[in-house]
Amino acid sequence: MSVVGFLLQAVLTSSVSVAMPAGYSPGVAPDTSQIRVQTDSSKREVLVTLGPFQLEDMSGMDHHAMPMDDGAGHDTPVYDFTWPIDGWFRGFRIEVVDGSGNPLPREIMHHMIMVNYDRRQLLYSAAERIMGAGSETGDAVLPKSVGVPVHAGMRLGVYVAWHNATGAPIDEAYLKIALLWSPKNLMPQPVSSLPIYMDVNLEVGGTNTFDVLPGRTEKSYEFSVPVSGRLLGISGHLHDYGVAVRLEDAETGKIITQVDGQRLPDGKVTGVERKLFGVLGRGLKLRADKRYRVVGIYDNPTGETIRLGAMAEIVGLYVPDDMAQWPEVDLNDPTFQRDLVSLAEMGREQAEMDHGAHEAHEEDAKPDAKEGHEEHEKKKEEHKH
Numbered sequence: 077m078s079v080v081g082f083l084l085q086a087v088l089t090s091s092v093s094v095a096m097p098a099g100y101s102p103g104v105a106p107d108t109s110q111i112r113v114q115t116d117s118s119k120r121e122v123l124v125t126l127g128p129f130q131l132e133d134m135s136g137m138d139h140h141a142m143p144m145d146d147g148a149g150h151d152t153p154v155y156d157f158t159w160p161i162d163g164w165f166r167g168f169r170i171e172v173v174d175g176s177g178n179p180l181p182r183e184i185m186h187h188m189i190m191v192n193y194d195r196r197q198l199l200y201s202a203a204e205r206i207m208g209a210g211s212e213t214g215d216a217v218l219p220k221s222v223g224v225p226v227h228a229g230m231r232l233g234v235y236v237a238w239h240n241a242t243g244a245p246i247d248e249a250y251l252k253i254a255l256l257w258s259p260k261n262l263m264p265q266p267v268s269s270l271p272i273y274m275d276v277n278l279e280v281g282g283t284n285t286f287d288v289l290p291g292r293t294e295k296s297y298e299f300s301v302p303v304s305g306r307l308l309g310i311s312g313h314l315h316d317y318g319v320a321v322r323l324e325d326a327e328t329g330k331i332i333t334q335v336d337g338q339r340l341p342d343g344k345v346t347g348v349e350r351k352l353f354g355v356l357g358r359g360l361k362l363r364a365d366k367r368y369r370v371v372g373i374y375d376n377p378t379g380e381t382i383r384l385g386a387m388a389e390i391v392g393l394y395v396p397d398d399m400a401q402w403p404e405v406d407l408n409d410p411t412f413q414r415d416l417v418s419l420a421e422m423g424r425e426q427a428e429m430d431h432g433a434h435e436a437h438e439e440d441a442k443p444d445a446k447e448g449h450e451e452h453e454k455k456k457e458e459h460k461h
């Protein structure tokens with residue numbers, strides 16, 4: 077049986093055999109050799125250490141010309157761990173070190189994503205992405221008045237993509253992530269806020285990239301929120317030639333808010349602005365009985381279509397009016413299963429090739445999805461998310 081088929085079956089079987097929502101296994105056998113988790117209660121930190129990783133030097137390589145099966149900037153597998161305490165997650169600090177604990181350049185970590193298998197995203201039937209960081213992202217800490225609710229026993233996973241362009245190979249690299257929490261007896265109680273992700277073109281378990289046509293173009297996605305609430309703050313993500321991502325009332329077209337890309341004169345995008353609607357104030361209200369539209373705006377001056385060159389999304393923190401109304405993880409939903417499969421597959425392409433099973437993988441993978449993934453890897457290489 078091919079690897080993809082096996083993973084699919086493993087995930088489906090584990091969900092069908094367990095009736096209780098708390099009993100499923102999100103992936104195949106967890107790889108624990110690369111992850112260590114320590115709790116420092118006095119500092120109120122959970123320290124997650126990933127590694128060691130051996131990183132080839134990727135400087136001087138032309139990613140346009142290269143096949144993408146070279147391992148450059150590929151995601152690692154997802155390393156699963158169990159969150160140890162009840163309280164609120166409120167931020168992180170990241171360090172990249174060598175085998176002796178000496179600092180390595182922070183930017184060799186291209187991006188890092190943390191997944192919460194035990195909570196659904198608000199808009200999508202997919203596991204919550206509780207945090208993420210890119211090579212350009214600094215450490216992030218919320219005020220003590222706000223936090224993302226977490227419970228002891230929550231099943232989390234983390235993966236990273238490395239890009240070593242230092243000019244020399246690195247024998248041993250470790251990623252150290254300090255996760256800061258507030259205890260559940262903290263007074264006053266922090267406001268519980270959850271990540272919200274609004275993408276103009278997401279296929280859960282697949283890709284969210286799309287073509288950048290010449291000139292000024294827009295791509296949009298309509299949705300409603302399952303529970304009313306308020307946005308505390310937002311930012312976004314765009315690729316080169318991105319102009320802005322806006323949120324509008326789908327019925328009236330009225331613009332609710334917008335984040336602009338930080339563009340260089342040639343259209344290259346270096347980041348996206350952040351907007352705070354008042355961490356202590358009321359925030360920006362979204363209502364469950366309304367339709368919304370998220371719109372990505374691009375302006376491509378090259379005169380040519382850039383295939384799968386674009387992404388457009390708004391990310392933020394959302395305070396639901398009633399946490400009990402937050403949509404539950406539905407393991408019988410094929411969409412949620414697709415997300416689990418894509419997470420379980422992550423980082424395994426290289427290993428498959430090393431074991432000569434690449435043909436089986438090619439056979440099973442949807443040609444479009446695979447191509448899209450590789451194109452996106454290229455964009456990630458170029459644009460340093």
Ligand SMILES: [Cu+2]
Nearest residue numbers: 313315387461
């Ligand atoms: Cu992107």
